[in-house]
Amino acid sequence: MVYALADVLSVDPNACSIELSQDMVMGNDGFATTFMYTEDHIKNSLIPQLQQIRDLYIAQESDSAEIYRNQISVWQQVVDNNRRNKQKAKLLENRSFSAGASYLSSTTIQSQAIATIETSAFIDAGVVVGAGFEVAGSGVNGFVETRLSIELGASITGSSLQAVTTGFELNDDDQGDFFSVNIKEDPVYGTPVFDVVSGRSSCPREAFTQPRESLQLQADAYAQFDIPADGRAVFRLDLGNISQSDEPRTYLLKFLQESNPDGAVVTIGGSQAQAPIPYTIPAGGKRSATITVERGARAFNYNNLQFVLTSGCEDDLIADTVNLSVSFESVYPAINIIKPNLTWIATQQDADLVLSRFSGFDLALLKKVQLQYAPAGTFAWEVGKEWLPSQLEGFAGDFTDTWEVDNIPDGTYDIRYRADYGDGDMYSEIHSGTIDRQGPQILGLPEPSDNELVLGDVISINFNENISCFDLSASDVTMINTATEATYPVQLGCAGNKLIIQPLWNLSAHIGEEIKIELRGITDKFGNQSVDSMFTWSFRVGQGTGLEDNDPDQDGVENLFDNCSIAANPQQADLDGDGIGDICDDDMDGDGIINIMDNCAGLASEDQSDIDADGIGDLCDDDMDGDGILNSQDNCPMVSNPDQADGDQDNEGDVCDDMATYTRDLRNAVQKIQVFPNPANFSTAVKHKSSIDGKYQLIISDLRGQQMQMLQYDQSTCFQDCTLKLDVSNLVAGSYFITISDGMQLWHGKLNVVR
Structure with missing residues (x-):
């Protein structure tokens, strides 16, 4: 971005005068574009990519991380605004149609509301002061962070609100599908909003419709042991069609080759497990498939061989998986994984070290033992650590060490041990766990995001992951009157990644005053401290505050009946039956x-x-x-x-x-x-x-x-x-x-x- 101080001539036609002032002028030295991103792309591709870059800069202790933290906040605001716009959209009409019967139409809608996105610009300090900008905090490489506000939506041309015309088509090509759709108007952008309210859908499955494709995959056994080395394990899979529309459906059974890195010989119905095999199954019925597993070239253990029954389209909701494990007889002892535990966790407190312990090895025949790890469910095994027989002497078949994970990114991983005996390998069971060393970070803007608390607003803050609600108390929050420096009592409500702050004082007696929030002690569910030790934001007390919101935690249960009114708990769980959720x-x-x-x-x-x-x-x-x-x-x-x-x-x-x-x-x-x-x-x-x-x-x-x-x-x-x-x-x-x-x-x- 190019920016500089510039002279600005302002003309007042009423007073017939000209005023000279200085202001900031910005110019894009790249190219102009219009983003057309789906919400799924923003949430699952764009934001994670920005988080990855941010985390790299955090690891390097570079303040460039602030740039990417800002961009993450901007895109999260876009998603939040989109969600709010859809919630506030007003109904225009409802249309019902079936596959093959398309509906072509258009809407002309006036933008009637404004959405605001808060962002930061990192600008030379001298220019900022000259322009009269308020400095929000430290910047990047000698620059300062300046907060900017972008308004989107309603604009007036002459004396009329700007209108937007959008053409659209409702259509489906899966015979037997049908839908009823509410067509609404977006109050900010003036574009149509579509809500499916009922119908019947095949694949991909549409929310709020009857699913035509539902399936089930089960096995007569999920593990077999002590199979002769030259023998085979035999399993029977039951493929069920539990279609809610009571229709015969065709599903695909496939073996995931990536789950077989050690080369077991696998057949489905007597044929080598290669391409997916179609099975047409009557409504409410099932078909059977015989699976055989024989030993490959080296390994004696084959854990979690994965078979998937799917509808054939890219819809993870219409799929079922079974894992089969086989152990063959061997002259070598079984190697046992003792540590890490079955659900191991490595956090900030572990200093990049994970306890490693295994047993069951024959030093006289052993070549080496390896700790292998792979991103969970991928079977892409890599060597994390290796021990030679000379390092294992004197430990009576039970060895303890540590595994250094400083160069391994945070994520969920599978762990196993491999005992290499030269002409054969023994594998331990797989233990799955998590490396998580990053603390929570703020997601979007704290509420009220427009810096004014009015009727219906809730004081809250969201984070990019679930936080440890058990570790928080009212003492971790300070609510301060910036004019009088008086502090006020609060109550906290915490659920998932959201924290709600409920004032325990009369807001209506302080209309027009500025209140500042200071929040400390935020950790995630693994105990990792937040990147920022304190979160602060301010707001002005507006008209209408002090009137209680009937459902401040937005869990769909009104306060009168809610056993925890300031933390979302739609199921109203109360394990000990004491009336407190x-x-x-x-x-x-x-x-x-x-x-x-x-x-x-x-x-x-x-x-x-x-x-x-x-x-x-x-x-x-x-x-x-x-x-x-x-x-x-x-x-x-x-x-x-x-x-x-x-x-x-x-x-x-x-x-x-x-x-x-x-x-x-x-x-x-x-x-x-x-x-x-x-x-x-x-x-x-x-x-x-x-x-x-x-x-x-x-x-x-x-x-x-x-x-x-x-x-x-x-x-x-x-x-x-x-x-x-x-x-x-x-x-x-x-x-x-x-x-x-x-x-x-x-x-x-x-x-x-x-x-």
């Missing part, structure tokens, strides 16, 4: 231990038992003794025994033989569930033992215990022992607890979601 409850499970101190928030555990001292209470821990073996598979779940030695073959580990009764009681009291696929993308399934009553409640919560989903069901919705499909498309990437209760028993499991 979990999202507002300092002790959500009612065990007398506040959430921030509770090692198993979400499950009452007064004794806070934590056998392996990993910070996760035993009731929430899939591996309570920390030996790398899941409780459900561990022959001694309360004492670490990674070798699973069982001399008398009684299914109780040798170290537990003298406490076998207690171990069995523990297993019966806290049972585990199977989760598959795990990690999951958009859907998964849980399997657990059925009870006599057959009435269940399932809760998915994050690692801090915040409830994300709740589902009630009975035996009639279960398949086989009790297998339930779950839609997890609304969950962000990360790790979650799954808890199922029938009032007498508890089942627990963990879920990893990848995107």
